[in-house]
Amino acid sequence: MPNTTDRPDPPARTAAEPSPPTGLETTExxxxxDGVVFYDAANPLAWLEAGDALRLADQV
Structure with a gap:
């Protein structure tokens, strides 16, 4: 499975587009x-918590 750093850079945002949430760029x-673990590469001891789990295949 490729790491997030293997992905191409996203297209440049225009001034009219909202900026992504803080920390999104460092999420790996x-x-x-049992599944996929998301973490903040800049702060690997930080936790991400979700109230519900959704199958990615069901969302695309």
């Missing part, structure tokens, strides 16, 4: 047997 992920 890895797979486990």
């Amino acid at each position: 992920r890895y797979e486990t047997d």
Whole structure:
């Protein structure tokens, strides 16, 4: 599975577009047997919490 750093850069945003939430640029992920773990590469001890889990395949 490619790391987020293997992805091409996103297209440049225009001034009219809202900026992404703080920390989004440093969010990375890895797979486990139970699912995917997202973490902040700039602060790997930080936690991300979700109230519900959604299957990515169901969202696209």
